[in-house]
Amino acid sequence: MRSILLFFASALFLSPAFACALNLPPSASPILITLDPRHPTPNSTVRVSVTSVTTDLSQADAEWRVNGAIAKEGEGRLSFEVPVEEFGSFTDVAVTIWRNEVLLGREELRIYPSSLDLIWAADSYTPPFYRGKRLASPGSSVTLRAITLLPDESGKAVPVRDIFYTWYRNGAVQERASGKGRASALFPAPLPGSTDVIEVEAAVDEGGARAIARADIPAAEPLIALYHDHSLFGVLFHDALGERATVPDLEATFAAFPYFSPDPRDRALSFVWRVNGKNVPPDPAEPGRLTINAENSNQEAQLALSLQHASNIFFSAQRLWSVNFGVPPAGTFGAPRAGSPFGI
Amino acid sequence: MAPTVSSKTYRRIAYGSGIVLFLLMLSLGSWYWYLGEQSNGIRTTGEGRAFDAGTPAVSARGSTFQNIISGLGFGSGRVGAQAPSDAGDKISSPLAEPSGFGGLFAINSENSVSVGDERAPVLGLTQIQETPVAGMGFVGTSSRLRFTDRATGYLFEADLETGEVHRLTSTLIPKVYRASFFTDGSFIGHALTENEDPYLFIGFLGTTTEGGLRALDTVSLDAAAIDALPIGRSRGYIALVEGGSGTALIRGSTEGRATRVATTTFKDWRLHAPSENQIIIAQSAATGMPGGAFQIDSGTMAPFARGIGLTILPEEGGAVLIGSDTGILRLMVRPERSASLADLPIRTVPEKCVWRPRVRSGEGKVAALTTYCAVPREVTSPTFLDEWYRGEIHTADTWWRVDVSTLDAARLPVPDQDLDKEFDVEYPVMDTNGRFVAFLNAHDKSLWVLRVE
Numbered sequence: 042m043r044s045i046l047l048f049f050a051s052a053l054f055l056s057p058a059f060a061c062a063l064n065l066p067p068s069a070s071p072i073l074i075t076l077d078p079r080h081p082t083p084n085s086t087v088r089v090s091v092t093s094v095t096t097d098l099s100q101a102d103a104e105w106r107v108n109g110a111i112a113k114e115g116e117g118r119l120s121f122e123v124p125v126e127e128f129g130s131f132t133d134v135a136v137t138i139w140r141n142e143v144l145l146g147r148e149e150l151r152i153y154p155s156s157l158d159l160i161w162a163a164d165s166y167t168p169p170f171y172r173g174k175r176l177a178s179p180g181s182s183v184t185l186r187a188i189t190l191l192p193d194e195s196g197k198a199v200p201v202r203d204i205f206y207t208w209y210r211n212g213a214v215q216e217r218a219s220g221k222g223r224a225s226a227l228f229p230a231p232l233p234g235s236t237d238v239i240e241v242e243a244a245v246d247e248g249g250a251r252a253i254a255r256a257d258i259p260a261a262e263p264l265i266a267l268y269h270d271h272s273l274f275g276v277l278f279h280d281a282l283g284e285r286a287t288v289p290d291l292e293a294t295f296a297a298f299p300y301f302s303p304d305p306r307d308r309a310l311s312f313v314w315r316v317n318g319k320n321v322p323p324d325p326a327e328p329g330r331l332t333i334n335a336e337n338s339n340q341e342a343q344l345a346l347s348l349q350h351a352s353n354i355f356f357s358a359q360r361l362w363s364v365n366f367g368v369p370p371a372g373t374f375g376a377p378r379a380g381s382p383f384g385i
Numbered sequence: 386m387a388p389t390v391s392s393k394t395y396r397r398i399a400y401g402s403g404i405v406l407f408l409l410m411l412s413l414g415s416w417y418w419y420l421g422e423q424s425n426g427i428r429t430t431g432e433g434r435a436f437d438a439g440t441p442a443v444s445a446r447g448s449t450f451q452n453i454i455s456g457l458g459f460g461s462g463r464v465g466a467q468a469p470s471d472a473g474d475k476i477s478s479p480l481a482e483p484s485g486f487g488g489l490f491a492i493n494s495e496n497s498v499s500v501g502d503e504r505a506p507v508l509g510l511t512q513i514q515e516t517p518v519a520g521m522g523f524v525g526t527s528s529r530l531r532f533t534d535r536a537t538g539y540l541f542e543a544d545l546e547t548g549e550v551h552r553l554t555s556t557l558i559p560k561v562y563r564a565s566f567f568t569d570g571s572f573i574g575h576a577l578t579e580n581e582d583p584y585l586f587i588g589f590l591g592t593t594t595e596g597g598l599r600a601l602d603t604v605s606l607d608a609a610a611i612d613a614l615p616i617g618r619s620r621g622y623i624a625l626v627e628g629g630s631g632t633a634l635i636r637g638s639t640e641g642r643a644t645r646v647a648t649t650t651f652k653d654w655r656l657h658a659p660s661e662n663q664i665i666i667a668q669s670a671a672t673g674m675p676g677g678a679f680q681i682d683s684g685t686m687a688p689f690a691r692g693i694g695l696t697i698l699p700e701e702g703g704a705v706l707i708g709s710d711t712g713i714l715r716l717m718v719r720p721e722r723s724a725s726l727a728d729l730p731i732r733t734v735p736e737k738c739v740w741r742p743r744v745r746s747g748e749g750k751v752a753a754l755t756t757y758c759a760v761p762r763e764v765t766s767p768t769f770l771d772e773w774y775r776g777e778i779h780t781a782d783t784w785w786r787v788d789v790s791t792l793d794a795a796r797l798p799v800p801d802q803d804l805d806k807e808f809d810v811e812y813p814v815m816d817t818n819g820r821f822v823a824f825l826n827a828h829d830k831s832l833w834v835l836r837v838e
Contacts, residue, residue, distance in 0.1 A: 273536040
């Protein structure tokens with residue numbers, strides 16, 4: 042009886058000790074190194090910090106080592122920035138924490154830079170030699186590509202085919218686009234007036250390197266630009282006609298080019314021209330071209346162009362220009378004239 | 386007894402014949418007049434299309450000559466210019482002060498204009514050609530500037546130290562929109578097909594000559610190539626080829642087949658090749674849109690730069706100018722690949738800048754990292770990149786020199802500051818000695834040269 046009571050008494054008083062011993066494996070460190078950003082990119086800097094859930098580190102002494110060399114030390118030095126080099130390299134960071142010469146913990150971490158860039162492009166039309174981006178107008182498609190550099194355990198880049206990609210569109214998982222090696226995805230352009238949020242998560246197995254990237258894709262409004270189609274120099278893409286424009290000749294050919302639209306050679310795209318309020322049937326071979334002869338007139342033309350697509354109900358564009366013909370170039374030859382097309 | 390014809394009948398026949406003859410003559414005359422008018426019209430149209438015209442010849446009195454002459458100190462835009470008093474074949478009126486291409490001009494051939502015995506280098510800011518130019522480039526380590534006329538595709542060469550301008554070629558290639566030059570003076574030309582698809586070709590001096598001019602031989606690039614840049618020697622080039630499945634990067638030259646360097650399922654790239662071993666592709670930019678640039682390394686795309694409204698100008702030594710357009714322009718520099726970005730105190734786009742070569746040829750010493758930038762006096766558009774690329778807005782620029790090591794920027798004292806003339810600088814190029822910057826004025830695609838040292 043006494044032995045039973047003694048057993049229960051010792052269990053009651055000693056169990057906390059057993060609990061501590063059981064809850065904390067001997068090798069566990071009470072401190073933790075965190076990174077900001079969590080997945081540093083090549084040729085950047087990362088802030089490393091030491092935290093603890095069991096110990097107050099506010100007045101502790103810290104010694105930081107980077108690749109074996111002391112980088113920072115002192116009381117309260119709980120974080121600092123570490124440079125990260127090229128992909129394929131690694132940086133060893135170690136921290137030791139004391140308080141009143143009592144060792145509180147030691148932790149090490151190897152940092153492999155990784156990167157995940159999410160880029161996108163739309164398949165809308167832009168004129169030849171246009172240096173700008175093709176934007177996502179309603180009815181077009183958007184291709185996204187995850188440019189991924191994730192390291193394996195040895196720091197080498199994991200092949201794309203071994204990376205699992207999960208795609209999200211406006212918060213919803215896109216299962217058909219997701220999968221192993223699925224680094225590209227194709228989505229329709231956003232609806233007019235809206236912005237689609239596309240996210241992709243790239244992961245190397247369970248517990249391996251991970252990265253997340255996001256792209257906001259706004260819907261673009263198609264527009265029309267009008268250029269002088271010069272007989273010698275071709276289309277003067279460098280000098281779009283403004284709302285009020287002048288040309289030096291009494292006859293001129295104009296070329297209308299849509300931006301962020303279906304291809305103008307698409308027969309379903311219709312060009313509706315009006316000159317001084319009257320409909321002008323387009324040339325079936327070149328519906329975007331219009332030649333105007335202003336002789337025997339007041340040499341002023343109000344041009345209007347409207348584009349519609351037979352099957353893309355979201356697509357439409359229209360624009361107005363007021364053009365004065367036979368106005369000689371201002372200033373000396375070659376001197377630029379704001380708002381007027383080039384003329385010889 | 387034979388029937389006889391009465392006199393009355395004779396008269397009727399005579400009158401009838403006369404009337405018929407008259408009507409016949411009238412109709413024939415009308416046809417003659419009508420056909421003559423039609424022939425005149427057809428002939429006029431044919432002349433306009435250069436039917437039966439021989440190889441266009443350059444004469445001292447041609448329009449191209451006039452254009453060049455007008456840029457040599459006699460036209461507008463030149464400080465201190467005076468019009469010649471004698472407009473004959475030999476221009477002998479000296480300028481009031483030496484400027485541009487010098488004081489005395491004499492025509493020594495039908496195809497060139499030259500200074501007499503005096504060396505007359507380009508000073509300050511000088512217009513080289515008034516009419517649109519497709520592109521230009523310096524030949525080797527010299528101060529000779531070659532440029533391609535947009536309307537004709539003719540190749541010209543201007544010696545900025547002697548003041549001479551020569552036309553080199555006789556081959557007509559209408560409407561060359563853009564030209565990028567090799568160091569040997571040949572060029573990659575961009576034109577349009579009848580379907581308004583871009584087509585690219587390499588143009589170089591041929592061996593046949595006519596009238597003192599050489600033919601321009603051409604080699605077409607891949608039919609689906611949308612952009613190409615000279616790279617390395619021996620007319621090597623790097624080109625972007627777009628197809629249904631994405632974009633391929635190919636490398637070739639006029640002396641061999643092109644090989645594929647990299648492929649991506651992606652489109653809408655811009656190409657940069659600051660050196661033979663550095664190929665960078667950057668997404669086409671738009672105001673407010675995130676963009677990325679990637680260096681091609683062993684067929685893979687390694688991140689190079691990222692930003693909003695991203696445009697870049699990489700330098701052969703590893704530095705890069707990075708532009709951002711978030712609605713406000715911002716220009717930064719990264720002197721080395723591993724260095725941090727640093728803001729520059731000027732607001733412009735990298736496309737208006739040019740790197741000075743680090744190593745000056747002939748002197749062998751390494752110059753401090755410097756870039757020259759044209760900076761708009763003001764940018765009021767909240768979507769600058771988009772509107773500038775579409776040709777809807779133009780800027781009025783001033784030239785600045787930036788020391789990358791100190792991040793100091795100094796405005797250059799250029800005479801144009803006093804003129805009522807605006808420059809929207811694009812495609813600037815610099816000679817290997819770091820003395821001249823040639824650029825196009827996007828207002829009218831005229832060609833200008835600025836002497837900076």
